[in-house]
Structure formats: C-alpha cells, structure tokens
Amino acid sequence: TIKKANEAGNGQVNPCIRKDVNKVVDFIDIEDITDKVSLCRCWRSKNWPYCDGAHGTHNKATGDNTGPVVVRHKEN
Ligand code: FES
Numbered sequence: 001t002i003k004k005a006n007e008a009g010n011g012q013v014n015p016c017i018r019k020d021v022n023k024v025v026d027f028i029d030i031e032d033i034t035d036k037v038s039l040c041r042c043w044r045s046k047n048w049p050y051c052d053g054a055h056g057t058h059n060k061a062t063g064d065n066t067g068p069v070v071v072r073h074k075e076n
Contacts, residue, residue, distance in 0.1 A: 013043055014043045015043060017043055018048075026049040028049070028071075033071060033072075033073070035073065036070055036071060037050065037071050038050060038051040038068040038069070039069045039070075039071065040052070040054075040055070040068055041055075041066055041067065041069055042054065042055040042059075042067075044057070051067075051068035055068065
C-alpha cells in the first residue's frame with residue numbers, strides 16, 4: 001500500500017492506517033505513561049500510534065529522515 005500511495009502521487013502521508021475514517025486521532029492518557037513513549041511520525045508502524053522501528057526501513061527505501069516523537073517525564 002505504501003508503493004500504491006506513492007505511485008498514485010496523491011500527496012497522502014498516511015499509506016494504510018485506518019483509511020476507513022475521516023481523520024486518524026489518538027488519545028494517550030499522560031497518567032498511563034510510566035517512563036516514556038515513542039510515537040510514530042512516519043505512518044508506517046504496525047503498532048500505531050507507537051513507533052515500532054518501521055521508520056528505519058522507510059528511511060532506507062526513500063532517503064527520508066523520519067523518526068518518532070518521544071514523550072517522557074521531565075527528569076528532576
Ligand atoms: Fe514510525 Fe518509528 S515507526 S516513527
């Protein structure tokens with residue numbers, strides 16, 4: 001599906017995640033984050049919305065430089 005989206009040249013960022021909804025929105029309660037959490041920004045994770053490392057394959061294949069946003073508790 002990634003190849004298909006690129007071939008279509010439709011400019012879509014999201015190649016395959018929840019394409020049946022108008023807008024992909026996720027909520028994560030801050031209280032549920034015990035240490036830190038890595039959130040996917042490449043839209044290729046199979047564990048969406050969490051990063052599963054798929055950005056590495058995407059970056060190698062495309063020359064892109066995407067990576068996750070890491071949310072963590074501030075160290076005291
Ligand atoms: Fe998408 Fe890591 S898998 S940023």
